[in-house]
Amino acid sequence: MDELELLKKDWNRQDTTFKKLSSEDIYPILQKKSSSIVKTLFYISIGELIFWILINVIPYFSSDSFRERLDAVYTNEYAFMGLTVFSYGVILLFIYLLFKSHKAISVTDNAKKLMESILKTRRVIKYYVLYNLVMAFISMVIGMYFAIMHDPKLTDTISHFNQKQMLVTYAILIGVTSVFVFIIWLFYKLLYGLLLKRLNKNYKELKKLEV
Amino acid sequence: MTKELEHHFVELLEKHQNIIHKVCRLYTNNYDAHNDLFQEITIQLWKAYPKFRGDSKFSTWMYRVGLNTAITLYRKSKRTINTQDFNGVEFRMKADDYDDTEEQQLKTLYKAVYELNDIEKALVFLYLEDKDYREISETMGITEVNARVKMNRIKTKLKTILNP
Numbered sequence: 370m371d372e373l374e375l376l377k378k379d380w381n382r383q384d385t386t387f388k389k390l391s392s393e394d395i396y397p398i399l400q401k402k403s404s405s406i407v408k409t410l411f412y413i414s415i416g417e418l419i420f421w422i423l424i425n426v427i428p429y430f431s432s433d434s435f436r437e438r439l440d441a442v443y444t445n446e447y448a449f450m451g452l453t454v455f456s457y458g459v460i461l462l463f464i465y466l467l468f469k470s471h472k473a474i475s476v477t478d479n480a481k482k483l484m485e486s487i488l489k490t491r492r493v494i495k496y497y498v499l500y501n502l503v504m505a506f507i508s509m510v511i512g513m514y515f516a517i518m519h520d521p522k523l524t525d526t527i528s529h530f531n532q533k534q535m536l537v538t539y540a541i542l543i544g545v546t547s548v549f550v551f552i553i554w555l556f557y558k559l560l561y562g563l564l565l566k567r568l569n570k571n572y573k574e575l576k577k578l579e580v
Numbered sequence: 581m582t583k584e585l586e587h588h589f590v591e592l593l594e595k596h597q598n599i600i601h602k603v604c605r606l607y608t609n610n611y612d613a614h615n616d617l618f619q620e621i622t623i624q625l626w627k628a629y630p631k632f633r634g635d636s637k638f639s640t641w642m643y644r645v646g647l648n649t650a651i652t653l654y655r656k657s658k659r660t661i662n663t664q665d666f667n668g669v670e671f672r673m674k675a676d677d678y679d680d681t682e683e684q685q686l687k688t689l690y691k692a693v694y695e696l697n698d699i700e701k702a703l704v705f706l707y708l709e710d711k712d713y714r715e716i717s718e719t720m721g722i723t724e725v726n727a728r729v730k731m732n733r734i735k736t737k738l739k740t741i742l743n744p
Contacts, residue, residue, distance in 0.1 A: 373735055375689065376686070376708060377710075383602070387598060392590045395593055399586065399623070401623060402623075404620065404655055405620060405649070406654075477631065479721035480651055480719065480721050481720065482721050483648050567698070570698075575720065575722060
């Protein structure tokens with residue numbers, strides 16, 4: 370006899386062994402909050418949005434010297450305005466994409482489609498974070514360049530550096546930036562790795578069936 | 581959401597709750613985890629219920645949401661990690677109308693099924709629930725041919741475990 374047929378015969382006998390829930394047991398469950406990964410992903414994406422907006426905004430409003438320096442860097446008012454409009458535009462675009470992809474997640478889709486919509490949402494967040502990291506990196510480089518250019522004391526010190534000292538300075542700068550990027554990368558790897566480990570595994574398994 | 585909708589939903593759920601119980605039994609390994617997953621599936625069903633149209637059977641719809649929750653949405657809570665206090669067969673079997681060899685075979689079979697991965701379990705579950713390959717393929721989002729091929733592989737796998 371087919372093994373699964375044997376199992377099937379027994380499978381339906383188990384129906385009587387479950388602890389039956391009455392409607393009084395079911396009502397309270399409906400009031401409970403879901404703890405699904407979609408919910409967690411949603412909170413994380415909201416957190417990301419807020420975090421990066423704050424990172425961009427707080428230094429400008431909280432520190433006068435920063436604002437002055439920024440104003441000095443962007444001597445061209447239009448360039449600064451253009452950049453501001455651009456960065457808010459990007460944030461709005463990401464908010465739109467996030468909500469669209471979150472809305473597309475439906476528990477009544479088939480298993481593969483559901484996994485794909487969740488992975489798509491995760492990709493939107495990934496690109497948002499990537500965009501912010503690249504922007505942070507670019508503004509760090511530009512900021513450093515202008516800081517050196519506009520600070521006579523610093524320019525003077527650097528011009529007296531010999532080649533070896535120059536190399537060491539570069540090495541330190543690159544080292545610090547790498548560690549910074551690595552820590553952020555590790556954080557995301559851990560965060561999404563833990564959250565989506567099972568989903569990724571199951572999605573791979575489904576994809577494997579197609580080859 | 582209206583009281584009437586809620587009442588209707590609870591009534592249907594109460595009637596078909598065994599589907600959820602069976603999903604839970606397959607994907608969890610102790611009592612707490614079973615209840616935890618049961619709750620999550622119920623919440624997901626309830627959230628999706630306003631969009632449920634009568635064009636598919638409520639039970640068919642439940643299979644889909646139940647499996648999706650178990651395979652994809654459910655996040656194991658900490659207390660579900662404990663795996664040692666559960667033996668599928670002992671937990672389940674109270675009836676004593678099995679002969680020894682069959683019971684032994686079933687025991688091994690259940691154990692083997694528990695060791696399958698999430699996707700394989702889903703296929704076996706739908707198969708045991710007498711779903712045809714069209715429905716299995718639609719629920720999982722794979723082609724019918726692939727569902728068949730995979731199912732045959734699982735059968736072979738189980739056969740090998742049972743008759744080493």
